[in-house]
Amino acid sequence: xxxxxxxxxxxxxxxxxxxxxxxxxxxxxxxxxxxxxxxxxxxxxxxxxxxxxxxxxxxxxxxxxxxxxxxxxxxxxxxxxxxxxxxxxxxxxxxxxxxxxxxxxxxxxxxxxxxxxxxxxxxxxxxxxxxxxxxxxxxxxxxxxxxxxxxxxxxxxxxxxxxxxxxxxxxxxxxxxxxxxxxxxxxxxxxxxxxxxxxxxxxxxxxxxxxxxxxxxxxxxxxxxxxxxxxxxxxxxxxxxxxxxxxxxxxxxxxxxxxxxxxxxxxxxxxxxxxxxxxxxxxxxxxxxxxxxxxxxxxxxxxxxxxxxxxxxxxxxxxxxxxxxxxxxxxxxxxxxxxxxxxxxxxxxxxxxxxxxxxxxxxxxxxxxxxxxxxxxxxxxxxxxxxxxxxxxxxxxxxxxxxxxxxxxxxxxxxxxxxxxxxxxxxxxxxxxxxxxxxxxxxxxxxxxxxxxxxxxxxxxxxxxxxxxxxxxxxxxxxxxxxxxxxxxxxxxxxxxxxxxxxxxxxxxxxxxxxxxxxxxxxxxxxxxxxxxxxxxxxxxxxxxxxxxxxxxxxxxxxxxxxxxxxxxxxxxxxxxxxxxxxxxxxxxxxxxx
Amino acid sequence: xxxxxxxxxxxxxxxxxxxxxxxxxxxxxxxxxxxxxxxxxxxxxxxxxxxxxxxxxxxxxxxxxxxxxxxxxxxxxxxxxxxxxxxxxxxxxxxxxxxxxxxxxxxxxxxxxxxxxxxxxxxxxxxxxxxxxxxxxxxxxxxxxxxxxxxxxxxxxxxxxxxxxxxxxxxxxxxxxxxxxxxxxxxxxxxxxxxxxxxxxxxxxxxxxx
Numbered sequence: 001x002x003x004x005x006x007x008x009x010x011x012x013x014x015x016x017x018x019x020x021x022x023x024x025x026x027x028x029x030x031x032x033x034x035x036x037x038x039x040x041x042x043x044x045x046x047x048x049x050x051x052x053x054x055x056x057x058x059x060x061x062x063x064x065x066x067x068x069x070x071x072x073x074x075x076x077x078x079x080x081x082x083x084x085x086x087x088x089x090x091x092x093x094x095x096x097x098x099x100x101x102x103x104x105x106x107x108x109x110x111x112x113x114x115x116x117x118x119x120x121x122x123x124x125x126x127x128x129x130x131x132x133x134x135x136x137x138x139x140x141x142x143x144x145x146x147x148x149x150x151x152x153x154x155x156x157x158x159x160x161x162x163x164x165x166x167x168x169x170x171x172x173x174x175x176x177x178x179x180x181x182x183x184x185x186x187x188x189x190x191x192x193x194x195x196x197x198x199x200x201x202x203x204x205x206x207x208x209x210x211x212x213x214x215x216x217x218x219x220x221x222x223x224x225x226x227x228x229x230x231x232x233x234x235x236x237x238x239x240x241x242x243x244x245x246x247x248x249x250x251x252x253x254x255x256x257x258x259x260x261x262x263x264x265x266x267x268x269x270x271x272x273x274x275x276x277x278x279x280x281x282x283x284x285x286x287x288x289x290x291x292x293x294x295x296x297x298x299x300x301x302x303x304x305x306x307x308x309x310x311x312x313x314x315x316x317x318x319x320x321x322x323x324x325x326x327x328x329x330x331x332x333x334x335x336x337x338x339x340x341x342x343x344x345x346x347x348x349x350x351x352x353x354x355x356x357x358x359x360x361x362x363x364x365x366x367x368x369x370x371x372x373x374x375x376x377x378x379x380x381x382x383x384x385x386x387x388x389x390x391x392x393x394x395x396x397x398x399x400x401x402x403x404x405x406x407x408x409x410x411x412x413x414x415x416x417x418x419x420x421x422x423x424x425x426x427x428x429x430x431x432x433x434x435x436x437x438x439x440x441x442x443x444x445x446x447x448x449x450x451x452x453x454x455x456x457x458x459x460x461x462x463x464x465x466x467x468x469x470x471x472x473x474x475x476x477x478x479x480x481x482x483x484x485x486x487x488x489x490x491x492x493x494x495x496x497x498x499x500x501x502x503x504x505x506x507x508x509x510x511x512x513x514x515x516x517x518x519x520x521x522x523x524x525x526x527x528x529x530x531x532x533x534x535x536x537x538x539x540x541x542x543x544x545x546x547x548x549x550x551x552x553x554x555x556x557x558x559x560x561x562x563x564x565x566x567x568x569x570x571x572x573x574x575x576x577x578x579x580x581x582x583x584x585x586x587x588x589x590x591x592x593x594x
Numbered sequence: 595x596x597x598x599x600x601x602x603x604x605x606x607x608x609x610x611x612x613x614x615x616x617x618x619x620x621x622x623x624x625x626x627x628x629x630x631x632x633x634x635x636x637x638x639x640x641x642x643x644x645x646x647x648x649x650x651x652x653x654x655x656x657x658x659x660x661x662x663x664x665x666x667x668x669x670x671x672x673x674x675x676x677x678x679x680x681x682x683x684x685x686x687x688x689x690x691x692x693x694x695x696x697x698x699x700x701x702x703x704x705x706x707x708x709x710x711x712x713x714x715x716x717x718x719x720x721x722x723x724x725x726x727x728x729x730x731x732x733x734x735x736x737x738x739x740x741x742x743x744x745x746x747x748x749x750x751x752x753x754x755x756x757x758x759x760x761x762x763x764x765x766x767x768x769x770x771x772x773x774x775x776x777x778x779x780x781x782x783x784x785x786x787x788x789x790x791x792x793x794x795x796x797x798x799x800x801x802x803x804x
Contacts, residue, residue: 172798176630176774181794205798245777245791293633303776304638304747304767411751473676474750474763475780482780484787508752576765577780 066300068292068313071134073321074430081257081284081317084152086120090165094118094210105203106210108194111560115221116214118163122154126182126241126255127169133290134313134320137297141175142254145184149318150286150338151239151257156215158233158263167208177301178253179246180205186259187384188237188367188519188541190218190228193562196516199244199579200485215261218518221559222495231452232539234261234519236284236334236367236386244485248309248340248571252301254318256338258284265451266369274451275443276363277332277390283324284334287381287405287428288315289342306474307509308341308412308572314405314428323430328397329440334367334388337381341570343415343510343544345407347378347422348391350399354422358401361445364388365538368519369452373445374535380407382512382544384569390445396433403429412572414510414547454537457521457554461499465490466593468503469511469545469568469578476568476578479593483567483579490580492557493588499523500553504545511545511573516564517584520553542569557584631774635659638745642738644704647716647731654742658730659771663699665792666767667781668748670707671719676764680781681723683788684766688729690789696728698797703731706762708739747778770795 092099096113098106129147130139145151156162170180181204185197194201195211203209214220217228241247241255260268267273268282276282289311293300302309313320337344348358361373367386379387393401406425409415443449468479475482481489492498500520502513519539522530526549530537543551567579580594628636641655652658665687669677681703688695695701705711711719716731725731733739743749748763750756766788769776775795779788 172773174774176634177776179775179777179794245779245794246775295628295633298630303634304745304778306747306763306765306778307751413751472764473761473782474748475765475782477780482783484784486787486790487784576778577783 065302066291066293068290068311069137069294069297071136071313071320073427074323075135076319076322078322078324078429079317079319081148081150081153084122084124084146084154086162087123088121090121090123090163094121094163094165094212099210103207104210105201105207106194107201108562110194110210110212111192111562112214113212116161116216118161118212120160120162122162122164123167124152124164125167125169126184128171131254131318133315133318137292137320140299143170143178143180143250144254145239145257148257149254151255153257153284154239154259155268156213156259156261158215158217158261159227161212161214161216164211164213165208166211168203168205170205172205175298177249177303179243179250181243181246182250182255183242183244184209184211184239184255185242185516186211186213186237186239187514188234189213189259190216190232190234190518190559192560193564193584196562196564197239197242198485198563199242199247199483199565202243216559218556218558223556223558229455230263230265231455232519233263233266233452234368235266235364236260236336236388238286238336238338238384238386240338244483245575248575249301251338251571252290252299252309252340256286258286258334258336260284260334270440270442274369274449275441277330277440277442281327281329281440281442282332282334284317284336285429286315286317286336286338287344287346288338288340289313290315305412305572306476306576308414308570310342310409310412314426316403316429321428321430323432325432325434326393327435327438328394328433329438330390330392330442330444332363332388332390332442334386335379335381336386337383339383339569339571341383341412341572342409343383343407343512344381344405345378345419346381346428347404347406347425349402349404349422349427350396351402351423352399360392361390362387362535363390363445363451365535366519366540366542368539370535370538371452371454371533372448372450374533375446376535378406379535380544382510382542382569383571384512384514385542385544390442392444393431393433396431397437398433400430400432402427402431412570413508414570417547454521454539455556457523459497459556461554462493462496462588463590464499464501464592466501466503467566468505468593469513470505471509476573476576478566478578478580481580482577483581485581488563488581488583490591490594491583491585491587491589494561494584494586495558496556496588498555498557500555501550502543502545502553503550505548507547510547510570511568511578512542512570513545513566514542514569515553515555515566516541517560518555518557520555522551523554524552526550561585631772634774640741640745642734642742644732644734644738645713647713647720649713652730652732658700658702661772663770663792663795663797664768665699665701666704666746667702667765668704668706668743668762670705670759671711671715672707673759673762675760676762676782680764680766683781683783683785684729685724686785687788687792688726690785691792695726699728699792701725701729703729704739704742705731705733706739706743706759708733708736768792768795770797773797
């Protein structure tokens, strides 16, 4: 793996500095035109250093990656996604077996429909829409759930099964990238296979698919009947397209949103249960990066890139560098890296006090509440990882403070190990602590409240399996093999315990590996047991497999049967075959290197 | 969905940027006026002159890519690494698509060693492996072949790895040019699976294909 030269690193730093100066000077497009930074057509005057994207110093890439046209930062408010509302009924009524005659594309019967009949029904339409990501760019043709980017937020409750009728209302006309064929995955849900959004369960234009989400904790039909193990409760999930080979293109186009799950402890009401900040003070944040074609300001997707795709514009909830006006009190932020390939390390930066260490609290890993809050200065997100954090804005009343990504990444293959100096990274979101004080009935995380106890990992695994993540002849592979939806590479025995070892023998790339269906616990990283009380000592569904690392994961596969994938969630790697199908069945196999 | 002829679907695709341009605000960068299809052509499909294994001169975009479903890989005739396996897989892919290959689906294998792989060498290679009409093996000026390789993403971003021909990229690219749907898969995978993937970018209405 070639690394950027020192000279190029310096240029990248200068680029960040230049862009920051433009941001801080609050230059309008008119100003930039006057200063000669921008032509009247909106083109960027080529000024070396303005782009943080890495152009290959070896010159092997013969044509430049596009540099987005200039966009002003912090001129638009943070969008808050609307909560998806149920419908009274669906016509035709949902059926256990696929309603093929009515246009349903599902091929398998719902396995838990009779046991956990849906109590709420939703109807969602995936369709194209015009959407503005910045006032300095033209409207984009996005694909969104209900035409929205990000999609509407589902608010679900344990004990209340739901059914979502999901229509493909996309068009053949894709504007240059995207496949109007979809499979919607509910990321991290304990979902029967036929409703999982398996990459090959896709449905075409004009078809629909009924997804049944039982909203039951793991163990409800095995170790912890009838409701499941409360310590397996999930909080912050997301949904996104998972269409085989086209996930990167389709999610880049906008097919992603949040799904929040509440229970008797994480109640959505800060006066009850764990008393986490609620209502307007509980805010999902979807971080992503994009690049725009400088010739017309339209979203650009590099079709033939297999390393991973980096953008030079940083979006939160669909807007480039928005601002968010907050009250001086505690907020819960549910932070998600929605990809396609960038890793983030987010810090709170006060540009007027760059030496300050602004601490806050992490309360979840991958949206699963920790045993107790952990105080942090920053947190890292690989693609698809979620971290819930609590920030108390009281000390910043009257000031502005930023979520800044200080992780240097110059290639889609993975981040560097470099953390940039405060203020030298990518300012993604500005909090303006400008609103008046209001009451705050949430619990102070400094009192170290207890959330969920980590389920025991002392059970003896039925089998230990090893998965090597590697590159061979420019292709991404697992144990030397490539994705094939038709062939299960291993079968887990339902209600059994397994240990999976994931290996990355390269110093050139990283893989955020996602395993569907049940979260895991990281037992060891590079042979070192996970430290009790650390953030990594938690329940997860994505594990960052960093340079030359090996991780050991503990799994308990419960309740349902069927097929699921294991894959790299750098969605460009995923779309280039770094995925395998595994099954849960009545009997398991003994394949130790699937 | 309404049944579109291929001509209609192509026309629809061409309309996209116009609609987006109309929706754009006054303060937006001026559109270059090119459709997304033209921009894909400009970036990835230089209209270079190539020679087929039958000695015929062709233009890359005009003759090989435009209006077609295509299957693309890179190889060289004396490759003893991954090439024979990929070629054998592609033979089975060609068999599976039958007489559509050469009609609306086209297969192209580009040489990584144009100095050695003359049309005659490639013709012998094609015959030896049982490639049928509709599958072309192509060579050209070395500089042009290099441009093509890089534009189509058949290079490794690590220059050391890229220099080593034994580690050359084993991907098969597949796409539907007018529909602007492009994917890739490992050429060493299960050929039945490769056929399924390529079928994913078939015309929306298969009755009116070609």
